[in-house]
Amino acid sequence: MNGNPNFPSDTLLGAMSRHWWVVLLFGLFAVAFGVLAVMAPVRTAAVLALWLGVVAIVEGVVALAAAIAGSAPVSRGWAVFYALVSIAFGVLAILNPLATASVLLLFLAAWLVVGGIYRIVFAIRVRKHIRGEWLLVLSGLLAVVLGVLFALNPLSGLMVTSLWIGAMALVYGVLQVVAAFRLRRLGRTAA
Numbered sequence: 001m002n003g004n005p006n007f008p009s010d011t012l013l014g015a016m017s018r019h020w021w022v023v024l025l026f027g028l029f030a031v032a033f034g035v036l037a038v039m040a041p042v043r044t045a046a047v048l049a050l051w052l053g054v055v056a057i058v059e060g061v062v063a064l065a066a067a068i069a070g071s072a073p074v075s076r077g078w079a080v081f082y083a084l085v086s087i088a089f090g091v092l093a094i095l096n097p098l099a100t101a102s103v104l105l106l107f108l109a110a111w112l113v114v115g116g117i118y119r120i121v122f123a124i125r126v127r128k129h130i131r132g133e134w135l136l137v138l139s140g141l142l143a144v145v146l147g148v149l150f151a152l153n154p155l156s157g158l159m160v161t162s163l164w165i166g167a168m169a170l171v172y173g174v175l176q177v178v179a180a181f182r183l184r185r186l187g188r189t190a191a
Contacts, residue, residue: 017187020180027176030169037166042098044166045158049101053093060086102154105161109154112147116140 016023037044064083066072072079093100119140123133150157 013186017183020183020187023176023183024180027173027178027180030173030176032173034166034168034170034173037162037169041159041162041166042155044162045101046097048162048165049093049097049104052104053090053097053100055090056086056093057090060084060088060090098158101158105150105154105157108161109147109150109157112143112150116143116145116147119143 060083063072063079063086067076067079067083070076074082117140119136123136123140127133
């Protein structure tokens with residue numbers, strides 16, 4: 001591999017071509033996750049909420065340890081407050097992940113409605129200064145509609161969100177697999 005001066009083996013690209021199989025594994029895991037997410041979207045949403053709960057507990061414990069040790073980047077009171085809220089959220093997410101996912105989707109719905117209204121008002125206020133303000137109005141209307149739909153039927157919203165996550169994971173996984181084999185071929189041609 002060190003015979004080609006245009007492709008030094010100590011570069012990032014050289015290292016990646018030698019370890020192409022790691023990229024392949026990431027791709028295969030992403031494809032597997034994508035397939036599972038598409039096949040069982042509600043279960044996927046619950047699992048994602050469960051993992052979010054685990055992350056929140058770990059982060060809460062780390063923040064609490066930093067507060068106790070006096071090494072938190074904020075005041076001790078804020079660090080303890082944040083730690084306790086993170087741990088409480090994590091425990092709730094682990095105990096009832098589907099309810100957690102539904103509540104998070106309701107927050108997403110509220111954000112979409114507020115963001116959509118903001119875009120519409122912004123487009124109206126700057127309509128004299130920009131072209132294509134109707135696109136901002138349209139995106140705002142779509143965000144409001146999506147937010148209302150999510151709020152009216154959170155379970156369907158969870159399914160749609162999980163399906164989109166699954167579809168994106170499938171695309172990402174396939175691209176990773178293709179990239180892995182291209183890296184493998186690149187490493188062989190550079191040798």
